[in-house]
Structures are given as C-alpha cells and as structure tokens.
Amino acid sequence: MQLDNLNREHMCSGHVGCPGCGAALAMRFLLKALGNKTIMIIPACCWSIIAGPYPQSTLKIPVLHSAFETGGAVASGVRAAHDIKGDTETTVVTWAGDGGTFDIGFQALSGAVERNENFIYVCYDNEAYMNTGVQRSSSTPYGAWTTTTPGQHWKRLRKKNIVEALVAHRIPYAATASIAFPEDLMRKAKKAKDMAGSRFIHIFSSCPTGWGMPSEMSVKIARMAVQTTIFPLYEVEDGLRYTINYTPKGYLVNEYFRLQGRFKHLTEEDLESIQEMVDEDWNLLLRKAGVALETS
Amino acid sequence: MAAQQTPTNRTPLLIPCSYLTTEGNKTGSWRFLRPRYEEKTSPCSAACPAGEDIGRVEMLTAQGSFKEAWETVMMENPFPGVCGRVCYHPCEQQCNRKEFDEPVAIHSLERFLADTASRYELQLSLQKLESKKQKIAIVGSGPSGLAAGYFLTLLGYQADIFEALPEPGGVLRWGIPLYRLPLSILNREIAQIRELGVQIHCGKSISQEFWRGGKSEYDAIFLGCGHSRSVPLKISGEDLAGVKDGLQFLADIRRGEVSALDGTAAVIGGGNTAVDTARSAARFGAKVILIYRRRRQDMPAFAEEVEMALEEGVELWELQTPVNIAAQDGDFVVTLQHMHVIGKDGQRKARVKPDSNKKKKIRVQHLFKAVGTEASETWYEPPKKTRGMLRLSNCVLLHKSREPTLVYGGDLVADIKSVAHAVASGKQAAIALDILFHEGLDAVRPRLQSCLVAEGPSISWETYIGGPRSLRNQRVVRYSDLNTDYFQFAPMMIQPRLLPEERFQSFAEINLKIGASLAIREAERCFNCGLCNQCDNCQLFCPEIAVTRDNNPRGRHINYDYCKGCGLCVVECPRNAMILEEELLCDTS
Ligand SMILES: Cc1cc2nc3c(=O)[nH]c(=O)nc-3n(C[C@H](O)[C@H](O)[C@H](O)COP(=O)(O)OP(=O)(O)OC[C@H]3O[C@@H](n4cnc5c(N)ncnc54)[C@H](O)[C@@H]3O)c2cc1C
Ligand SMILES: Cc1ncc(C[n+]2csc(CCOP(=O)(O)OP(=O)(O)O)c2C)c(N)n1
Ligand code: SF4
Ligand SMILES: [Mg+2]
Numbered sequence: 038m039q040l041d042n043l044n045r046e047h048m049c050s051g052h053v054g055c056p057g058c059g060a061a062l063a064m065r066f067l068l069k070a071l072g073n074k075t076i077m078i079i080p081a082c083c084w085s086i087i088a089g090p091y092p093q094s095t096l097k098i099p100v101l102h103s104a105f106e107t108g109g110a111v112a113s114g115v116r117a118a119h120d121i122k123g124d125t126e127t128t129v130v131t132w133a134g135d136g137g138t139f140d141i142g143f144q145a146l147s148g149a150v151e152r153n154e155n156f157i158y159v160c161y162d163n164e165a166y167m168n169t170g171v172q173r174s175s176s177t178p179y180g181a182w183t184t185t186t187p188g189q190h191w192k193r194l195r196k197k198n199i200v201e202a203l204v205a206h207r208i209p210y211a212a213t214a215s216i217a218f219p220e221d222l223m224r225k226a227k228k229a230k231d232m233a234g235s236r237f238i239h240i241f242s243s244c245p246t247g248w249g250m251p252s253e254m255s256v257k258i259a260r261m262a263v264q265t266t267i268f269p270l271y272e273v274e275d276g277l278r279y280t281i282n283y284t285p286k287g288y289l290v291n292e293y294f295r296l297q298g299r300f301k302h303l304t305e306e307d308l309e310s311i312q313e314m315v316d317e318d319w320n321l322l323l324r325k326a327g328v329a330l331e332t333s
Numbered sequence: 334m335a336a337q338q339t340p341t342n343r344t345p346l347l348i349p350c351s352y353l354t355t356e357g358n359k360t361g362s363w364r365f366l367r368p369r370y371e372e373k374t375s376p377c378s379a380a381c382p383a384g385e386d387i388g389r390v391e392m393l394t395a396q397g398s399f400k401e402a403w404e405t406v407m408m409e410n411p412f413p414g415v416c417g418r419v420c421y422h423p424c425e426q427q428c429n430r431k432e433f434d435e436p437v438a439i440h441s442l443e444r445f446l447a448d449t450a451s452r453y454e455l456q457l458s459l460q461k462l463e464s465k466k467q468k469i470a471i472v473g474s475g476p477s478g479l480a481a482g483y484f485l486t487l488l489g490y491q492a493d494i495f496e497a498l499p500e501p502g503g504v505l506r507w508g509i510p511l512y513r514l515p516l517s518i519l520n521r522e523i524a525q526i527r528e529l530g531v532q533i534h535c536g537k538s539i540s541q542e543f544w545r546g547g548k549s550e551y552d553a554i555f556l557g558c559g560h561s562r563s564v565p566l567k568i569s570g571e572d573l574a575g576v577k578d579g580l581q582f583l584a585d586i587r588r589g590e591v592s593a594l595d596g597t598a599a600v601i602g603g604g605n606t607a608v609d610t611a612r613s614a615a616r617f618g619a620k621v622i623l624i625y626r627r628r629r630q631d632m633p634a635f636a637e638e639v640e641m642a643l644e645e646g647v648e649l650w651e652l653q654t655p656v657n658i659a660a661q662d663g664d665f666v667v668t669l670q671h672m673h674v675i676g677k678d679g680q681r682k683a684r685v686k687p688d689s690n691k692k693k694k695i696r697v698q699h700l701f702k703a704v705g706t707e708a709s710e711t712w713y714e715p716p717k718k719t720r721g722m723l724r725l726s727n728c729v730l731l732h733k734s735r736e737p738t739l740v741y742g743g744d745l746v747a748d749i750k751s752v753a754h755a756v757a758s759g760k761q762a763a764i765a766l767d768i769l770f771h772e773g774l775d776a777v778r779p780r781l782q783s784c785l786v787a788e789g790p791s792i793s794w795e796t797y798i799g800g801p802r803s804l805r806n807q808r809v810v811r812y813s814d815l816n817t818d819y820f821q822f823a824p825m826m827i828q829p830r831l832l833p834e835e836r837f838q839s840f841a842e843i844n845l846k847i848g849a850s851l852a853i854r855e856a857e858r859c860f861n862c863g864l865c866n867q868c869d870n871c872q873l874f875c876p877e878i879a880v881t882r883d884n885n886p887r888g889r890h891i892n893y894d895y896c897k898g899c900g901l902c903v904v905e906c907p908r909n910a911m912i913l914e915e916e917l918l919c920d921t922s
Contacts (some may be wrong), residue, residue: 050878051355052896056363057899061876093358094351219873245899251901253913256874260818 043069043223051172052095054087057252059242059259061087062216063070063161064096064132067240070226071157073098075128076119078112080142081105082134083168084161086243106141108133111147112156120155128230129156135176136166139197150206150235157236160199163244171247178267180311182299183247191302195314200239200273207276215241217260221270221282228272241268249298261293266319271326279326290315360877364898364916368871370887371912372805373863374787379809380427382727382753383410383760384791385422385863387439391859392866394442394471394852400455404445407457408795410756411526412476414451414518417444418844419509420753421635429862432812435825437859444844445852451521457529462489462798467552467770470495470737472539475503476752477743478557479523480759482531484794488767492531493551497538503559503751507584509859510609512616513638541712544737553766557743557759558713560706566601570658571702576665579610579703585705586613586840598696599667601625601655603632607703608639610825611647616837619699621647626654626672631682641843644833652685656692658700665700669693708745715741723765723777726790727758730765732774740766757791763799801886805890810862810909819870819907826855865910871902 047068054061060083068075068237076102079085085102089095103111108131116129122165133142138160146158165183166172173183175197186192203211209232214222229236241262243255250258262268263283270282290312294300303311375388386405393402406413417440428436449455469485471478474496485492500506505519527533544554563578565571579600585591598619600611603626611623623642625632628651632639643649650669657668671691678684708714716720721732728742731785742758744750761781768780782789784796787809795802829845836843847855867888879895880902882888891902903911 046878048878049354049356050892051358051360052877053358053360054876056876056897058876059903062874065876065878089351089355091349092351093353093355095355097354100351204491251900253904255899256901256905257816257818264818 045069045072047071047073047075047097049095049097051088052087054083055244055246055252056254057243057245058083058087059216059244059255059264060084060134060161060163060228062219062256063222063240063242066216066219066222067130067132067159067238070095070129070223071130071230074126075130076115077101078103078108078115078129078131080108080111080131080133080137080182081168082137083163084132084134098202105137107145108137108142109145109147109154109158111145112158113149113152113154116154116156131156131158133158133160134167135160135162135164135199136172136174138162139175139199147202147206149207150237153208153234153237155233157226157238159238159240161240162199163242163247163318164196165244165247167244167247179314180294180300180303180307182249182302189302198318200237200271203237204273204276206235208237210236210272210274211276212237212272213238213239213241213270215259215263215268215270216243217241217256217263218283219268225272247299249301254296258296259292261288261296264288265290265293265315267293267315269319269322271322278323281322281326281328286320311333357893361879361892361894361896364893364896366898366900366913367893367916368891368896368898368900368903368911370865370891370910372865373808373810374805375864376427376429376787376809376811377424377437377860377862379787379791381409381786381792382749382751382757383416384786384793385409385424385443386793386795388859388861388864389802390446391437391439391442391856392861392864394446394856395859395866397448397849397853398464398714399449399849400914403450403455404457404459406443406446407459408800409760409793410753411480412445412522412752412756413443414509414522415476415505415514416753416756417441417447418697418842419505419513421751425752428812429812429815429860430858431847433817433820433860434822438826438855440827441826441844441847442852442856443848445849447518447522448846449849451518457525459487461529463493464489465767465770467491467766468493468550469553469555469766470543470549470551471555471557472543473497473503473743474501474523474533474535475557475558475559475743475755476505477559477755477759477762478503478555479526479531480756481555481557481740481742481762482533482759483526483529484760484763486526486530487794488763490763490766494531494533494536495537495539497535499535501533501535503557506782507587508580508606508609510583510586510613512612512836512843513609515842521557531781549737551737553738553740554769555740555742555759555762556713556745557755558708558745560653560708560744562707562709563702564705564707566655566702566704568656568658570660570665573658573660573665575660576658576700576702579606579701580706582610582701585612591617593617594699595697596620596664597622598699598701599624599695599697600701600703602703602705603627603634604703604705605634605638606706607701608632608634608642608647608889609726612638612642612645612705613840614699614701615642615645615647616840622650622695622697623647624650624653624655624667626652626668627685628652628674628685629789645846646833650686654687661696664698666694666696666698667700669695706744713741713745715739715746721774723774725761725765725777725781726792727754727761728765730762730769730777732769736770738766760794761792764792764794805863808863814909815860815862815910816905816907819868821862823854823858825858826851849921850854861908865906866908868907870905870907871911874905876901876902 672685673688
C-alpha cells in the first residue's frame with residue numbers, strides 16, 4: 038500500500054467521540070485506505086453524533102445521514118444516482134453500527150446484497166446500542182451486561198454471526214477486521230474498494246464507555262479479542278473461499294473478560310463455558326476454511 | 334484559533350450541507366490525563382558498569398547506522414573492541430528480553446561495532462570541550478588509566494600517562510590471552526586514545542617522589558596501578574624452584590618465552606587468572622587440572638570462561654586445597670585437603686572447612702599458583718580515612734591543599750575487578766576532577782549524582798556534558814512496562830566459534846566475526862526499552878488525530894487542543910517511551 042495514502046487524513050480533530058473510542062479509530066483507518074473519492078451513508082448510531090452537528094462535519098468526504106433501518110436501501114439509491122451521472126469512480130459506503138446492521142437494518146442490508154448492489158457496507162461493531170445508552174443488540178456477546186440485560190439478567194444468548202449471514206448471500210467479499218490490526222484493516226478496505234458488487238466489512242470497535250473499561254485499553258482489548266479467537270480475522274470471497282488472516286497463539290479468554298466491567302459478574306464456570314463456545318466457533322471456522330482441525 | 338471555514342461540499346444541494354469542520358471544538362478541554370513523551374532508562378544500560386546507552390546503540394545498529402552506534406558506545410567506553418570480547422556482560426543478565434525469550438547478545442553487537450569501525454577505519458568525531466589549564470598525570474596504562482586519560486582529554490585537560498612496562502595496556506596486554514583478545518584490537522583502541530591527544534610514556538615507573546613536596550607540575554594524579562603481585566598460598570613448598578606464578582606465566586607467553594609443556598599441570602585458584610593459566614597451559618600441550626577450594630558456582634572467574642575451559646579439556650577439581658608441595662625427581666607432589674561446605678560466605682560464595690583428614694596426593698610436572706592478586710606497593714592503595722577523602726562508587730578521591738589531588742581507580746579500589754569497572758573508574762575520576770576544579774570538593778557528590786544511569790553506580794558521560802541522554806527519566810523500564818504484543822519471538826543469535834579441537838592448535842581468537850546482516854537481525858531483537866524508535870504507533874492509534882509528525886528531534890508532537898487524554902498512545906507505545914500524568918499535576922507551559 039502506498040505510504041502516501043496512509044499519511045493522508047480524511048477525518049478532522051475536534052469530533053465528539055468518547056476518549057479512546059474504537060469507532061473513531063475504525064473510521065480513521067477505513068478512510069485512509071478508501072481515500073476521498075468516497076460518499077458515506079450513516080444510519081443512526083454513535084457516528085451520527087461523532088460526525089458533528091450541522092453545520093460541522095468531522096469527515097472530509099460527503100456524508101448522508103439516513104434513517105436507522107435504511108443503510109442498505111439508501112446506499113443502493115445513492116449508487117444508482119452516481120451511475121446515472123456517469124460517476125463510477127466514487128465508492129459508496131454505508132457505515133452503520135451493530136444495531137443498524139445486525140438488527141434493525143438487516144432487512145435493507147440483506148435486500149441490497151441479494152441484489153449484489155455495487156457498494157461497501159461497513160459495520161463498526163461495539164456490541165450494543167451505544168448511542169442510546171448501551172441496550173443489547175443481537176451482536177451483544179454471551180455473558181454481557183447491558184442496560185437491557187442488567188444485573189443477574191445478563192445476556193445468555195450467543196452473538197449473531199453476521200459475517201456468515203452475509204457469506205450465505207454469496208457476495209463477492211466479506212471480511213472481519215479490527216482496530217488493533219490497522220494494516221490488515223486498511224488492506225481489506227483497499228481490496229474491497231478495488232472490487233465490484235456487494236462488499237461487507239465487519240470491524241471490531243471497542244467502546245470504553247459501554248464496556249466499562251479504561252479508555253487506554255481499547256486497542257489492547259480489541260487485540261485480545263483476535264488473539265483469543267473471540268473475534269477471528271478472516272475474509273471470504275464469493276461466499277466460498279475462506280482465508281484466515283491471523284493464527285492465534287493459544288491465549289485463553291479469561292483475561293479478555295476480566296478486563297471489562299460488562300463481564301464482571303461472570304464466574305469461573307461461566308468463563309469455562311464461554312471458552313468452549315469460542316473454541317467451537319473457531320473450529321467451525323477452521324473447518325470452513327479447510328484448515329485441519331486442531332486436536333485438543 | 335478561529336474555526337476553519339472549510340466547505341466540505343461546494344455543490345449546491347437542496348438539503349442542509351455542513352460547511353465547517355469540527356476543528357473549532359477544542360476537545361482537549363475534556364482531558365484530565367495528559368500523555369507526554371518521556372524517554373526512560375533501559376535496565377541493561379543501568380547494569381553496564383560503564384553505563385553504555387545500549388538501547389540506543391542497538392536501535393542505531395538495527396537501522397544500519399553503524400558509525401553512530403559505535404560513537405554512542407565510545408561516548409561512554411573507549412574499549413568496545415576489548416569489552417565486546419572480554420566483558421562478562423552483566424547487561425545481558427538484566428535484559429528485559431530474557432523474560433520474553435532470550436536476552437539480546439549485547440556483547441556480540443558491541444564487538445561487531447568495534448570491528449566494523451576498525452575495518453572501515455572510522456574516525457571518531459566526538460568533540461573535545463574547550464581546553465583547560467589543569468594537567469593530570471596518570472600512573473598505569475591499564476584500562477582504568479587509559480579511560481581516565483581519554484575522558485580527561487575529551488573534557489579539555491592535558492593528560493599524561495606513565496607506564497612502567499615497555500608497552501601500554503596493563504592486564505589487557507600482559508594478562509588476558511590472545512585467544513580471547515587479539516593484540517590488534519587492543520592496539521587499535523589504544524591508538525585511538527593516543528590520537529585524541531593522550532600522551533602515553535612507557536618505561537617510566539612512577540614513585541611517590543613524583544608529586545611529594547609540592548614540586549609537581551600536575552594538578553592531580555590518577556593512580557591506576559592495578560593488582561600485579563600474587564597472593565601467596567602460605568603452605569610449605571610453594572617457593573620451590575619451578576613452582577610458577579600464573580600471572581607471570583601469562584606475561585611470559587606474551588613475551589614469547591614459553592615452550593611446550595608435557596605431562597600434567599596443576600593450576601591452583603578459581604579466578605580469571607587461574608582459568609586463563611589453565612587454558613593457556615592446555616594450549617602448550619599439558620593435561621591440566623584446575624584445583625579450587627570451593628565449588629564451581631563459587632569461582633570468581635566469569636562463568637562463560639569456566640565453561641570454555643572445561644570444553645577445552647581442563648579438569649576441574651572442586652573442594653580441594655593444597656596443604657603441602659614437595660619436589661620429587663623433577664616433579665611436584667601436591668597434598669590436597671578435601672573441603673566441605675559449611676554455609677554461606679556473604680551473598681554468593683560457599684564457606685568451606687577441611688573435611689576431617691581426607692587428603693590425597695597428586696603428582697604433576699608443572700604447578701601454577703593463581704589464588705589472587707594484590708597491589709604491589711602499599712601506597713597504591715588509598716589511606717584508611719583522612720580529611721578531604723571522597724569514596725565514590727568507582728574511585729576514591731583524596732583532595733589535598735598543598736599537593737596534587739590523588740584519585741585511586743581500577744583494580745586498586747574495585748569490588749568487582751573487571752575491565753568495564755576499570756573504565757567506569759577512569760570516567761568517574763575524570764568527571765569528578767572536572768567538577769572539583771570548577772565547583773570545588775563539595776559539589777563533586779551532588780553533581781555526580783545527577784549523571785547516574787538509573788540509581789547508579791554507573792555514570793554517563795553524555796549526561797554529564799548535557800547531551801540528549803540527560804533528558805531521560807532515570808526510572809528503569811521493567812518487562813511489565815512494555816507492550817510485548819508488538820514483538821515477535823526470535824531466539825538469540827548463535828556466536829560462531831572455533832571448535833574445541835581447533836582451539837588447541839593455537840592462540841587464535843575463539844569467537845569469530847559476525848556479519849552485518851546477522852548483527853542487524855540481532856539488534857532488531859532489542860526492545861529499546863524506554864526509547865522512542867519512531868515506530869509511530871502513538872500517531873497511528875490516536876482517535877483524535879492529535880499526534881502530528883514534525884521536524885523536531887522527536888519527530889512528532891501532541892496537539893493538546895484536541896488530545897482528550899484517552900491514553901491509547903501511551904499503552905500502544907511498545908517500549909514505554911511515553912507517560913500519562915494527571916493533568917493538574919503537570920506543567921502546562
Ligand atoms: C588473567 C586475567 C584475566 C582477566 N580477564 C578478565 C575478563 O575476561 N574480563 C574482565 O572484565 N576483566 C578481566 N580481568 C580483570 C581486568 O583485567 C582488570 O580488572 C583490569 O585490567 C584492571 O585495570 P587497571 O587499570 O586497574 O589495572 P591493570 O590492568 O592491572 O594495569 C595497571 C598498569 O599500571 C602499571 N603500573 C603499576 N604500577 C606502576 C607505577 N608505579 N608506575 C607506572 N606504571 C605502573 C602496570 O604496569 C600496568 O600496566 C582479568 C584479569 C586477569 C589478571
Ligand atoms: C427507527 C429508530 N429507532 C430508534 C432510534 C434511536 N437510536 C438512535 S442511535 C440508536 C442506537 C444505534 O446502535 P448501533 O447501531 O449499534 O450504533 P452505536 O450507537 O452503538 O454506535 C438508536 C436506538 C432511531 N434513531 N431510529
Ligand atoms: S459510546 Fe462508545 S462507540 Fe459511542 S462514541 Fe463513545 S466510545 Fe465511541
Ligand atoms: Mg453499537
């Protein structure tokens with residue numbers, strides 16, 4: 038990748054993301070790779086606020102704020118308008134939170150990618166509805182506290198595997214990425230930009246405020262999610278060809294959970310069963326990627 | 334600053350369109366913690382008796398800036414070629430990397446830099462400070478005297494070295510054998526010191542008359558006479574004709590006065606002299622037995638040397654002490670008393686006592702004594718306690734009003750007798766004298782305190798003269814302070830060596846040269862603890878785009894207008910070259 042591109046910033050200081058916001062970093066990295074020939078659709082989420090109130094904008098590219106559930110649909114329209122104008126160069130990107138992707142925006146997203154609309158859909162995943170005060174989403178992981186899964190009623194359901202749902206649509210490109218691995222993230226964004234059709238990037242974006250952790254830990258936590266295979270880095274082309282980008286070194290999940298307030302109620306037994314789930318998911322991914330199963 | 338009026342989209346649209354950036358929001362006002370660049374001290378540099386700036390040396394080496402790396406060493410130690418070979422490298426024992434995989438081969442890299450400087454005949458570009466009127470005489474041209482001369486000259490003083498023997502170097506020339514330290518290396522490093530302007534007068538033995546009675550032209554005298562007299566065994570038969578002194582034997586070898594040794598040789602002692610005597614005797618053909626009264630782990634000789642001696646076929650007899658030596662048909666019969674461990678003597682060594690009457694005799698053809706050395710004249714040693722005396726960490730300073738100030742250094746005052754400690758004493762003496770001449774006796778201690786590496790005892794020349802190193806925090810970086818996620822496992826380089834069977838054939842150097850690519854790879858293993866190596870993680874991981882590259886020596890700065898104090902830069906700095914402080918407590922200027 039050209040260093041020149043990476044040195045360029047398409048985002049300004051003075052935005053109103055919380056200190057240590059992973060979503061702010063995710064945006065910064067993504068735009069470094071995509072460049073300024075990009076138009077962005079942002080359905081309601083933290084980033085609707087971070088991007089700045091009228092007449093300010095923190096992004097140096099055009100942004101359309103859209104209704105919460107419409108990320109996929111608005112992007113389809115924006116793409117069509119550009120095509121009519123003969124502008125095939127501009128990259129159309131939807132930038133949505135996990136609520137806007139996994140839950141309320143899922144129908145519009147599924148419809149758009151089923152039509153193989155020519156755009157990139159990026160979900161920055163902070164694992165809850167953060168902008169409205171930490172409500173659980175279908176992306177909230179097993180074991181997590183949120184304001185809608187409080188106290189002893191912590192979430193006892195697994196996180197939806199959104200990438201696999203997108204892979205099931207057989208789109209040209211689906212990938213996971215993490216703010217702790219900026220080079221990998223930017224490579225994937227660049228790769229997606231150079232492809233046509235529906236492309237999906239799922240970025241793990243830690244949220245110090247909603248996860249109950251010190252702001253300086255947000256990259257470290259994101260890295261641990263990858264190291265433990267809680268959030269594996271991989272990409273899938275045409276819904277078929279899997280590539281795992283990071284081979285973990287056998288870290289256990291405990292420390293990841295212990296560092297975050299949202300998991301502080303979990304017992305050793307809970308963590309053991311979570312470790313089993315994580316191992317199961319990882320082995321399933323290995324099978325799909327055609328990598329020999331780890332004998333444990 | 335006024336809000337920047339940058340339109341983000343000039344196309345007239347029928348929907349509201351933002352025309353300002355967010356740069357008008359000075360979100361730095363949210364901050365209650367402040368990150369700051371602050372370089373700290375690496376544990377290796379604090380463990381190096383000479384206080385070399387190892388983290389920086391390895392950084393420069395990894396970048397291929399060999400001359401700068403070599404000069405960075407030379408700023409603290411004029412003997413990288415010697416120390417890279419013979420120093421027992423306490424630095425490596427403190428290397429943080431040893432908790433990750435294995436320590437960095439610091440001594441091999443030091444040697445590589447010196448060899449590279451020699452190969453390309455690099456010229457030292459360290460600047461001497463403006464010349465001063467004081468003159469200093471140095472007695473002895475061992476590493477302590479040579480280092481004192483080197484640093485005094487750099488400080489602008491005239492330094493004259495007087496050496497009793499015909500050539501300079503002390504133990505480096507007459508003691509340490511060639512298989513560990515080739516002459517060409519020593520000669521080059523001494524030549525460099527001469528080129529700087531240090532006068533070395535050989536064949537001049539100095540007595541106390543030199544300065545007594547106020548007739549000296551010198552303002553101070555540095556005594557670096559070393560320990561050259563062997564300590565006696567105090568047993569009967571030790572003065573029999575043919576019983577040799579280890580140190581003398583090593584010097585005889587250097588003078589070319591030793592020929593083949595047949596039969597068995599016994600060497601009595603456990604220090605460096607004993608081990609080098611044993612290894613040298615083996616090279617002259619003898620079967621060698623090294624006899625030591627305590628155990629292997631108690632030997633004062635450096636562990637690596639002991640190991641190599643054993644590899645070379647030297648037999649070690651532990652817990653044996655000679656009680657009698659008798660002559661028999663040209664051979665020696667040594668009676669050995671078996672010892673046993675009865676406790677601990679201080680921190681390290683075992684305390685031993687004769688094990689009842691267990692004795693045995695051995696018959697040998699050659700016998701060498703090497704149980705320790707001492708100063709050969711009583712006046713070489715500092716008096717017990719007098720007025721005007723300062724006992725410093727590496728030397729003793731005796732200030733007199735009518736006579737030149739005396740500084741005792743090197744082995745004369747060292748607890749650990751090593752080349753690096755000798756260098757440290759010469760450096761400390763030079764700095765102490767400079768402080769004394771400028772600010773008086775009372776200033777010596779406090780000023781020396783300010784140029785300690787960490788908590789000392791090592792001191793830094795660069796810090797003393799106010800170089801960039803003086804800006805560092807003296808706090809030592811520990812393993813837990815690092816972000817090791819950024820480091821990959823890589824084993825320590827393997828030092829190429831002559832095979833044991835090749836070593837017998839000559840006094841050729843055992844450790845072979847390493848190439849630049851291996852050196853760079855090894856230097857890249859260094860964590861550069863506490864030092865910024867421009868990795869740019871702080872800039873990369875700032876969610877506020879508040880870290881900006883610029884032309885200052887650090888390469889970047891933090892824009893506190895926008896820094897919210899999240900602390901990501903500090904945590905993602907792999908090497909702990911930043912700190913996060915409470916906003917109220919820090920200087921806002
Ligand atoms: C055999 C041996 C092996 C060693 N191996 C190692 C090793 O591997 N690593 C290590 O770090 N250390 C080693 N050491 C220790 C190290 O060599 C000494 O600590 C170091 O050389 C001490 O330096 P110095 O300047 O105090 O004295 P020396 O090196 O002893 O030099 C003193 C000099 O002063 C001269 N001199 C004495 N009196 C007078 C006088 N009146 N007038 C003029 N000149 C005088 C002497 O001739 C001599 O040249 C070894 C020592 C020995 C003996
Ligand atoms: C239809 C609709 N329902 C509810 C909202 C209120 N709302 C705004 S942002 C948000 C949460 C968004 O969560 P997510 O997509 O995960 O993004 P995050 O805020 O976590 O970044 C909600 C519920 C809305 N704007 N529109
Ligand atoms: S709530 Fe979380 S995701 Fe939203 S701005 Fe704050 S840190 Fe970022
Ligand atoms: Mg969310």
